[in-house]
Every structure is written in C-alpha cells, then in structure tokens.
C-alpha cells in the first residue's frame with residue numbers, strides 16, 4: 001500500500017519509494033526549506049515543506065499513524081500546525097502555545113493517530129511565514145476513497161505578493177485617512193466605512209500548486225472517468241470562488257468532512273477551507289478542462305487543467321471577464337453534514353464578538369464581552385460558540401483540535417456542515433457546536449493572517465487540563 005501512494009503536487013506525479021519494514025517504517029521526514037518558484041516569468045525565493053522524496057506535503061491512509069520528524073532547515077525559528085487534525089494539544093504545532101518554536105536547524109517529532117481522515121493541510125503558525133508559502137497539503141485518504149480507485153488530484157491555492165509580508169502588515173497598520181482610493185500594492189486596498197471590504201491586500205498573483213495560469217499544473221485524466229478534486233485554500237488573506245467550468249461537480253466534503261452530496265459548478269472556498277469534488281470527465285472533450293479559483297472582489301484568478309488523453313492544452317487568461325462577487329453564506333446554509341455530531345443539548349453557550357477598527361487596522365475577539373478572554377470549557381461538554389461579526393469584513397474562524405458543526409446562520413437553524421473553519425460574513429451571526437473531548441489549550445482565531453497578526457486570536461482552554 002505504501003509503495004503505491006502517489007501525490008499530485010506541483011504538476012508532478014511522484015511515487016514514494018517503498019519503505020523498509022520495522023519500527024521506523026512509518027516515520028516520515030518533513031523538511032522546511034527555501035526554494036525558488038517561477039511567478040509569471042520571474043524567480044521568487046519562498047519557503048516550502050518537502051518530504052525526502054522532494055514531494056510537497058504528505059499523504060497518509062486512514063488508520064495510519066501520523067509519525068513525522070519535522071526538520072527546520074530554515075535560518076529562522078518555525079512551527080507547523082497540522083490543520084484539521086485532532087492531535088494531543090502539545091503536538092498541535094503552534095509556537096508558544098503547543099510547544100516552543102523549533103529553532104533554526106532544529107527538529108521536532110510528532111506521533112499520534114492520523115485522524116480524522118480527509119483533506120487537511122499543514123502550514124506555519126509562526127509570524128507571517130504562511131504568506132511566504134510555508135504550507136502544504138496533508139491528505140489522510142479515506143478508506144472508501146482508496147477502495148473506489150478514483151484518481152485524486154490535490155491542489156492548493158495560495159496568494160502571492162512581491163512585497164514581503166512584514167511590509168504588507170506595516171502598510172495595513174499605517175494610519176490612513178478615512179477614505180482612500182483603491183490602489184495597487186501592499187496595503188493598497190481602500191477601506192471605507194459602511195460597506196463590506198473584501199481585500200485588505202492587493203496580491204500580485206494567485207497560485208495553484210505554486211503556478212499561475214501562465215504555466216499551470218496539468219493533470220492527465222481518463223476520458224469518461226471520475227476524478228476526485230481535493231482543493232485547499234492555503235491563502236494567507238484571499239477568499240476564492242471555485243469554478244468547475246464546463247464540468248458538473250458533486251461536492252462530497254468540506255474541510256475534509258463528508259456532506260450530503262450536492263451538485264455544484266461554483267463554490268465558495270474561504271481562507272483555510274477545503275472542498276472535495278467528484279467530477280466526471282466528458283468522453284468527447286476536445287480540449288483540456290480548466291478548474292479555476294477567482295479571488296472575491298477581483299477578476300484575477302488561478303487554476304489548473306485536467307487533460308483527457310489526446311486533448312489539446314488550452315491557454316486560460318489570468319484575468320476573468322468580471323470580478324468574482326463577495327462570498328456569501330448561501331451555500332453554507334444549504335450544506336448538511338453526512339456524519340453530524342450526536343444529538344444532545346448544549347451545555348455551554350459562549351458569545352464571541354468579532355470586532356475591528358478598520359481605520360486603525362486592529363482586530364479582536366470578545367468572549368463574554370471581554371477582549372482577551374479565553375473560551376473556558378469543561379471536558380465532556382457540548383459547547384456552542386455564537387460568533388457575531390460586528391465588522392464589515394468577513395472572517396474565516398478556525399478552531400484547533402476539534403471539528404465543529406454549523407448549527408445556525410443568521411437565525412436559521414440548520415444541521416450544517418462539520419468543519420474546522422467557517423466564514424462569518426460582515427454583520428452575520430454564525431453558531432457552531434463542538435464536543436469538548438480533546439483537553440488542552442487550543443488556538444481559536446481568524447485565519448486571515450493579517451487579522452490574526454492584528455489581534456483576532458484567542459484560545460479555548462479546558463479547566464484543569466494538563
């Protein structure tokens with residue numbers, strides 16, 4: 001089984017070498033390193049997370065152990081979070097909270113059951129390193145997906161700027177007049193009062209497996225066959241609308257967790273969210289089929305191609321005909337968990353207000369009305385988080401160590417999706433519930449990297465945990 005694993009990252013199909021039997025057999029080495037990528041003809045030096053085979057990211061099978069030595073080959077400290085997995089809290093990979101940062105040239109070991117299965121990902125939780133592409137897919141292939149024999153295509157979308165992230169953040173936090181014209185460049189996104197603000201940062205490019213549409217990843221597929229797309233929004237600060245183009249797709253999971261299958265052609269993918277789609281390749285396709293991700297509020301997009309045998313590769317423009325609309329919660333409301341949480345009453349309901357001062361670029365969370373307070377829970381409780389967005393920006397809210405179920409959106413009760421990251425749109429109220437079954441100290445934050453850096457971060461803490 002191990003010898004037949006394949007990853008579909010960066011346009012390459014890499015077969016892993018068979019691993020020797022024995023105690024070390026299941027240990028994977030992941031190395032943080034710098035690398036060069038090509039962005040529209042210009043070389044960029046960024047970070048990456050590679051296996052010894054050179055493949056980016058990690059693919060395991062359901063039931064495997066997550067047995068990883070993480071080597072920091074960078075000249076700076078780091079820490080990698082296993083986004084969507086539910087490890088013991090000390091192995092969650094968040095510097096200063098789960099464990100000390102991994103020093104330059106240092107390493108750390110992780111060993112816990114690789115669960116839950118599904119499309120997860122990994123990314124730096126240290127400073128602004130995520131914007132420098134220190135992120136990769138982390139796929140725990142479901143037993144049913146393996147048994148199905150359906151080809152899988154793993155693609156991670158990212159946002160890219162030629163401006164260093166520290167400069168982007170400094171630009172955002174620089175005092176500015178109340179109304180600013182929209183402009184290009186770091187921090188050039190205008191902020192105005194009263195209407196939703198879509199993008200803080202005007203990115204120079206969007207990437208799919210490190211590539212732009214000028215030179216996209218191309219995956220060979222079989223005519224008439226099904227393909228499972230595992231799509232990851234690994235952006236620091238960009239929400240996308242995924243467009244399956246001519247293909248009819250069936251949404252089967254969000255954030256790696258199964259939903260009642262739903263036919264879709266377009267689907268919102270907020271920062272840090274994932275979605276799996278099953279598509280069927282038309283038997284008669286003459287040209288390769290583009291799968292696109294358009295940034296909300298912009299016409300700039302990225303994507304990749306599925307190429308049926310013998311089909312021509314087509315050129316797809318990086319610019320869509322029109323800007324993508326702002327993400328809404330319409331699709332979220334329609335999602336239903338295929339494996340919902342058990343039915344029980346809520347033991348503890350916690351109000352969490354999402355607050356911000358757009359002009360000053362400060363963001364925050366108020367728990368029970370108190371800025372800086374944690375969400376305190378007891379083990380065994382069913383906990384409800386009532387997230388009320390008081391700002392005119394959307395916030396992809398992520399809880400570590402747990403998956404929650406969306407139960408109410410703007411007063412409408414639903415048996416919604418099980419997720420680890422839900423978008424709370426401007427002025428919306430979203431309720432989620434989770435079972436407090438993983439004692440520890442867990443980050444709970446907005447996954448927009450710049451919002452988090454500007455204060456939109458708290459923790460869920462179990463009383464008496466150790």
Ligand SMILES: [Cu+2]
Nearest residue numbers: 395446448451
């Ligand atoms: Cu936010």
